[in-house]
Amino acid sequence: MPSARPPVVIRFARLGDTVLLQPLLRLLHRRHREPCVLLALGECAHGLYDGHPDVGRVIALRTQSGPLWLHPERLRAVGVLRALRDSPFYVCQNEPRFSTKVLPMLRRAGIPREHCSFIGEMPTVAGEHEIDWLLRFGDRLPPAFLDAAGAGVVEDVPRAPELPLADGDRIECLDWLGRRGWLGRPLVLLQPSNKRTMRWNGVRDAADDDKAWPAERWGALARAIAAQLPGARIVLCGAPAERRHVESIRAAAGCPQLVSACGELPLPRMKALLELAHSMVSVDTGPAHLAAAMGCPLVVMFGARWPSQWTPRSGKGSPVTVLGGLPDVLRVDALSIESVFSAWTSLAWQLAASAPLVTSAPTGASSIAEWLREIPGAPSSKRRSPPGTRQEP
Numbered sequence: 001m002p003s004a005r006p007p008v009v010i011r012f013a014r015l016g017d018t019v020l021l022q023p024l025l026r027l028l029h030r031r032h033r034e035p036c037v038l039l040a041l042g043e044c045a046h047g048l049y050d051g052h053p054d055v056g057r058v059i060a061l062r063t064q065s066g067p068l069w070l071h072p073e074r075l076r077a078v079g080v081l082r083a084l085r086d087s088p089f090y091v092c093q094n095e096p097r098f099s100t101k102v103l104p105m106l107r108r109a110g111i112p113r114e115h116c117s118f119i120g121e122m123p124t125v126a127g128e129h130e131i132d133w134l135l136r137f138g139d140r141l142p143p144a145f146l147d148a149a150g151a152g153v154v155e156d157v158p159r160a161p162e163l164p165l166a167d168g169d170r171i172e173c174l175d176w177l178g179r180r181g182w183l184g185r186p187l188v189l190l191q192p193s194n195k196r197t198m199r200w201n202g203v204r205d206a207a208d209d210d211k212a213w214p215a216e217r218w219g220a221l222a223r224a225i226a227a228q229l230p231g232a233r234i235v236l237c238g239a240p241a242e243r244r245h246v247e248s249i250r251a252a253a254g255c256p257q258l259v260s261a262c263g264e265l266p267l268p269r270m271k272a273l274l275e276l277a278h279s280m281v282s283v284d285t286g287p288a289h290l291a292a293a294m295g296c297p298l299v300v301m302f303g304a305r306w307p308s309q310w311t312p313r314s315g316k317g318s319p320v321t322v323l324g325g326l327p328d329v330l331r332v333d334a335l336s337i338e339s340v341f342s343a344w345t346s347l348a349w350q351l352a353a354s355a356p357l358v359t360s361a362p363t364g365a366s367s368i369a370e371w372l373r374e375i376p377g378a379p380s381s382k383r384r385s386p387p388g389t390r391q392e393p
């Protein structure tokens with residue numbers, strides 16, 4: 001059966017996993033010669049892939065749970081899938097609850113079983129990175145498409161996410177930085193929270209969160225960075241619900257250079273900020289994967305997860321330094337302030353590259369190309385890893 005239909009990729013996940021999906025989308029676009037249709041969860045899918053060359057359409061659901069008849073948006077998605085029933089379907093769900101999430105939608109849409117490839121049916125490989133697992137899955141065509149023209153393995157697919165950024169988003173970010181008075185300063189980003197940090201009634205107890213690093217250590221790290229990089233703004237990132245946690249870190253720091261952007265970072269602005277930023281220190285969470293994808297030099301702290309599987313990857317050559325993680329470190333709070341600060345100072349080569357910084361946005365389209373060349377981390381900039389930095393291939 002010839003494949004002239006767009007491949008459909010289904011993955012219900014949060015920000016980090018959705019970032020890591022990009023190399024698979026690239027592979028399938030090349031193989032099937034049509035950009036993918038992505039059925040995903042949450043608005044982050046739109047922020048990452050609207051206008052992306054490997055994705056022709058994003059269908060984002062607010063929830064994947066509950067009966068179909070209670071969720072009109074899921075029923076509308078079923079209608080879209082029904083119109084694509086002659087396409088190859090790549091279902092990237094491996095959770096035990098998979099049958100209650102995706103299978104009812106496929107059945108309702110009338111998708112033939114032979115048009116589907118399910119990642120849960122593929123044997124796992126110990127120590128395999130999530131991206132390599134997804135790309136290996138992408139090489140398994142659905143049974144109905146095994147004889148399709150050009151259905152062989154696609155060679156030389158980059159094994160790191162690449163996320164383009166619109167010039168308009170860069171300009172908007174610069175305008176926001178100008179309003180905050182942060183233009184012309186190196187920006188060091190701190191990402192202290194992860195999806196488990198907050199509960200409905202406040203910050204989760206640190207004993208229940210292996211990714212939690214105490215507020216006092218974040219504050220001490222901010223003071224050390226401020227002493228090392230005078231004139232910088234050290235920016236705490238976070239969602240609106242994480243404001244209390246972020247403010248507790250500011251209080252612990254007592255550092256005027258430490259500021260908060262909590263609740264002010266919609267995804268397009270966050271992408272642009274990461275492209276402009278000097279560096280980021282983060283726990284293992286979605287924004288860390290986004291930072292690497294956007295070329296922001298990164299220190300990432302792991303708890304009870306395997307860095308071999310989850311280390312963020314950069315397609316722009318920016319350094320990613322990993323601390324902690326299995327098998328030796330079970331909790332992020334086992335990491336000392338000294339070890340994290342030392343890892344950040346290993347990115348010191350970036351200090352010189354971060355100046356001079358632009359201080360205003362261009363006023364006309366004719367100046368955009370010249371303006372971009374002035375921005376550290378923009379696509380035209382060249383970055384190399386310093387000696388001794390542990391960079392995920």
